[in-house]
Amino acid sequence: MTTIPDRLRIAILTHSTNPRGGVVHALELADALTRLGHQAVVHAPDRTGRGFFRASAAQTVSVNASPTPDDVTAMVDTRIADYVRHFEDPSHRHYDVFHAQDGISGNALATLKQRGLIQRYVRTVHHLDAFRQERLRELDQRSILCADGLFVVSRFWQERLRAEMSRAATLVGNGVDTARYSPVAKRADHTLRTRLGLRGGPILLSIGGVERRKNTLGILDAFLQVHSIHRSAQLVIAGGASLLDHGAYREQFKSRLRNAGLAADAVVETGPIADAEMPSLYRLADAMVFPSLREGFGLAVLEAMASGVPAVVSHIPPFTEYLGPDDVAWCDPDHAGPIGDAILSAFAEPLRSRLIANGLKVAQRHDWKLTAEAHLPTYQDVREVHYA
Numbered sequence: 001m002t003t004i005p006d007r008l009r010i011a012i013l014t015h016s017t018n019p020r021g022g023v024v025h026a027l028e029l030a031d032a033l034t035r036l037g038h039q040a041v042v043h044a045p046d047r048t049g050r051g052f053f054r055a056s057a058a059q060t061v062s063v064n065a066s067p068t069p070d071d072v073t074a075m076v077d078t079r080i081a082d083y084v085r086h087f088e089d090p091s092h093r094h095y096d097v098f099h100a101q102d103g104i105s106g107n108a109l110a111t112l113k114q115r116g117l118i119q120r121y122v123r124t125v126h127h128l129d130a131f132r133q134e135r136l137r138e139l140d141q142r143s144i145l146c147a148d149g150l151f152v153v154s155r156f157w158q159e160r161l162r163a164e165m166s167r168a169a170t171l172v173g174n175g176v177d178t179a180r181y182s183p184v185a186k187r188a189d190h191t192l193r194t195r196l197g198l199r200g201g202p203i204l205l206s207i208g209g210v211e212r213r214k215n216t217l218g219i220l221d222a223f224l225q226v227h228s229i230h231r232s233a234q235l236v237i238a239g240g241a242s243l244l245d246h247g248a249y250r251e252q253f254k255s256r257l258r259n260a261g262l263a264a265d266a267v268v269e270t271g272p273i274a275d276a277e278m279p280s281l282y283r284l285a286d287a288m289v290f291p292s293l294r295e296g297f298g299l300a301v302l303e304a305m306a307s308g309v310p311a312v313v314s315h316i317p318p319f320t321e322y323l324g325p326d327d328v329a330w331c332d333p334d335h336a337g338p339i340g341d342a343i344l345s346a347f348a349e350p351l352r353s354r355l356i357a358n359g360l361k362v363a364q365r366h367d368w369k370l371t372a373e374a375h376l377p378t379y380q381d382v383r384e385v386h387y388a
Contacts, residue, residue, distance in 0.1 A: 008033075008379055010040045011095040013083065013105030017044045017052045017062070019239065019272055021299045022126050025153070026101045028175060030058035032372035041095075043086075043105075045079050054275035073135050076104055080139075083108030093118060096383040099375075100124070103136075106143025113146065120382040122149035125169065126296030127157055141165070149378040153297040154318030170378050173322075175368030176302040181279050183308025183360070189280040197265050198284060202226075202233050202347060205285035205309070207300040208292075209239045210269070212249045215291045215314075217256060218336050220267070222289070224260055225340030230347075235289075238270045238281060282307035287346045291333040295319070301328070302366055305359030310346040312339065322366075327358045 010033060014026040023044070030040035034057050044052065046062035063086045068075040083105055087093055098121040100106035109121035123143055131137045144150065144161070150169035152158045161167045204223060208214040216237065223235040257267060273281055282288070288304035288311040297318055304311050305327075313319045314333035329351070331342035345351055 008038045008097055008376075008383065009095045010038060010097045010099060010379065012040055012042045012099045012101065013109070014042065014044050014101040015079065015104045017046050017048075017050070019053045019275060019278075021296065022101050022124075023053070024299055025124070025126070025174065027052065027054065027056050027058070027060075028177070028368045029372055029375070031056055032175070032368040033375075034058045035369070036372055043083075045082050045104075053272070073133050076136060076139065079104045080107045080111070084111050087112055087117065097122065097379045098384075099379075100143065100147070101126070103129075103140040103143040106147060107139050110142055110146040119384050120148040121146075122151065122378060122382055123147040124151040124153070124172075125157055125161060126153060127294060128160060128164070130294075148382045151375065151378070155321050156317035157296060170374065172371050172374040173366065174297045174299055174302065175366045175371045176299070176306050176363050177368070178306045178363055181282065181303045181306035181363070183283065183356075185283060186280060188277065189283050192277050192280045193284055196236065196268055196270060196284075198234060198236070198268070199232055199265075202230055202286035203284055204233065204235045204287055204289050204343065205281065205304070206235065206237045206289050207239050209271075210237060210250045210253045213292060213294050215293050215333050216249070216253055218291055218333060218339055219289050220253065220256060220260070221336030222291070222339035222343060223267070224262075225336065226343050227262065227266065229344065234265065235267045236270060236281075236285070237267065238273050278303070279307060282309050285309050287312055287329075287343055289339070289343060290314070291331050291339045293333055302363055306363035308356050308360060310352055310355035310359065312342045312346055323362065324358070326354055327362050329355060 012026050012030050014023050016023055026042050030042045033040040041059040041061055043061045043063055045065035047065040051062055052060050063082055065082050066078050068078045098109050098118055100109050100123040106123045112118045113121060125144060144165060150167055151172045152169040153174050158169050158171050161169050206219050210216045227233045282304050288309050290301055290311055291314045301311050301313060311328045312331055313328040315330040329342040329346040332338040
């Protein structure tokens with residue numbers, strides 16, 4: 001007989017209110033925990049005061065965020081201090097579990113634990129970042145090593161944590177809302193197509209903005225290969241709200257795009273897209289191009305699959321953990337030629353129909369309720385003891 005755990009009060013901390021993968025995970029996790037009967041409250045530093053990028057079934061808290069300099073390290077230190085200052089107030093600490101989704105919030109909780117203001121905390125490690133700055137590397141390690149419990153979304157990072165830091169972690173996976181992301185066309189799809197200036201296609205969609213980790217230069221070079229065959233093809237690069245500085249990489253991208261000789265509307269950079277428009281954006285695409293060099297999981301791949309869009313994906317972990325040989329068009333992310341070949345193969349029948357059908361099955365297997373339930377045993381182990 002399964003024992004239903006007591007109703008837990010869970011503070012989930014993330015680094016931003018913007019639509020990044022870790023923030024989406026935090027909100028979806030909180031919503032699923034709320035539906036299970038727990039009180040999950042998502043926190044994030046909020047400089048604008050506008051709150052999170054989308055509404056949530058769970059409660060949310062905007063933490064007062066101080067002005068920050070352009071320097072990334074100084075910004076991280078400032079955001080950690082913002083979080084510490086917020087939870088110094090005893091009225092903000094009435095939770096059974098404190099759960100960090102990143103290094104910024106993890107360091108804030110480590111400091112609060114060190115000062116005796118909380119007893120324990122847990123952290124989700126979506127992936128290990130390769131920071132160049134020593135200070136950022138030290139902070140990331142501290143947020144992991146001081147945690148009383150760890151979660152990961154893939155076996156790959158579970159094994160990396162064990163090998164590199166001698167830390168065990170609970171595998172919780174990821175989910176996708178298949179009621180929201182679906183192949184069923186909506187009137188809003190046409191509205192978004194018109195606003196973005198999209199033609200008949202084929203339309204290639206890249207999610208995550210212009211970043212080295214997203215392999216945007218490789219995507220652009222592969223697009224040039226596709227464009228030489230499909231002259232009406234367009235590349236849509238959506239997202240890009242990041243705390244990290246990608247300026248140098250963006251300059252490389254702009255230079256290569258200027259020298260490519262493409263029409264002005266061949267590559268469309270949208271910036272962050274309103275959450276309500278994301279299902280339409282996926283449905284407008286003929287292929288999702290996701291040849292990342294490093295990912296924690298790749299939530300956007302599941303969202304594309306649930307939307308009936310074939311995906312082009314790097315043949316690396318963690319993708320190889322949850323995607324089979326015929327679920328996506330695999331590619332070598334280190335070379336533009338294989339990425340372009342994979343895109344072209346995703347256009348061709350009968351492979352295209354097979355990828356769409358298999359992708360819908362993969363999406364159906366990933367449920368946020370299962371992800372939320374996987375957290376509960378660790379939550380029970382680390383819950384705070386409240387004294388009268």
